[in-house]
Amino acid sequence: MTKSSKAIYKKADTFSKLAKTHGYRSRSAIKLLEIQKKDNFIKPHAKVLDLGSSPGGWSQVSNEIVGKNGLIFGVDKKIMQPLKSVHFVNKGLENLCESDFEVLNENILPFDVVLSDIAPNISGIRDRDNALMDAILIEIRQCIDNFLKVNGTALCKVFHGENFDKLMIYMKTNFQKVKIRKPDSSRANSKETYILGVGKKK
Ligand SMILES: C[S@@+](CC[C@H](N)C(=O)[O-])C[C@H]1O[C@@H](n2cnc3c(N)ncnc32)[C@H](O)[C@@H]1O
Numbered sequence: 001m002t003k004s005s006k007a008i009y010k011k012a013d014t015f016s017k018l019a020k021t022h023g024y025r026s027r028s029a030i031k032l033l034e035i036q037k038k039d040n041f042i043k044p045h046a047k048v049l050d051l052g053s054s055p056g057g058w059s060q061v062s063n064e065i066v067g068k069n070g071l072i073f074g075v076d077k078k079i080m081q082p083l084k085s086v087h088f089v090n091k092g093l094e095n096l097c098e099s100d101f102e103v104l105n106e107n108i109l110p111f112d113v114v115l116s117d118i119a120p121n122i123s124g125i126r127d128r129d130n131a132l133m134d135a136i137l138i139e140i141r142q143c144i145d146n147f148l149k150v151n152g153t154a155l156c157k158v159f160h161g162e163n164f165d166k167l168m169i170y171m172k173t174n175f176q177k178v179k180i181r182k183p184d185s186s187r188a189n190s191k192e193t194y195i196l197g198v199g200k201k202k
Contacts, residue, residue, distance in 0.1 A: 015185040028058030033182035049111040052118030054080040093139035110149035171197040
């Protein structure tokens with residue numbers, strides 16, 4: 001292992017420990033906390049849709065911010081162990097429909113915030129990985145179009161490459177402001193980046 005890769009793993013380990021100390025289920029929770037600290041885009045009382053929510057780190061962080069009068073709704077094709085006052089549906093995004101958002105006989109749509117920390121299982125075969133990410137981004141964009149309110153905010157993970165440019169075009173077309181975020185807790189050698197779209201256009 002080279003000196004710089006050792007430093008990267010040491011840093012990643014620090015963030016894993018930090019997440020564990022605070023009782024978060026994922027190291028990713030720290031990434032969301034960092035972006036939230038900078039942009040303050042999740043507000044108390046907000047309704048948040050967390051796409052690819054399992055094991056639940058982002059849902060935990062969002063739940064702390066929105067408080068008792070807010071609402072978190074997680075979606076994942078993998079099961080997520082229950083989290084107090086977080087709603088969850090065990091489905092792939094491609095199968096989501098409006099009726100999934102019935103809570104206590106009331107439809108809770110639309111959301112104030114849509115989050116996506118989804119990534120495909122990377123194979124290392126560039127064309128295959130790009131195609132998988134492309135397919136997921138189509139589903140995510142559909143969720144934003146259908147389930148996010150006008151003026152709402154979306155945060156999406158994407159990997160640098162063709163998909164990044166495509167998502168940027170979508171975000172710039174559909175949001176008033178677009179910001180690129182690479183939190184310190186995201187590994188420096190990882191191509192992952194987060195795009196934040198503020199103020200969904202009509
Ligand atoms: C990096 S993890 C999310 C971690 C989460 N933000 C946290 O803090 O705990 C990505 C998740 O996306 C989910 N996922 C991937 N493709 C999906 C799809 N098409 N529909 C729903 N969930 C998907 C995976 O099952 C995985 O749990």
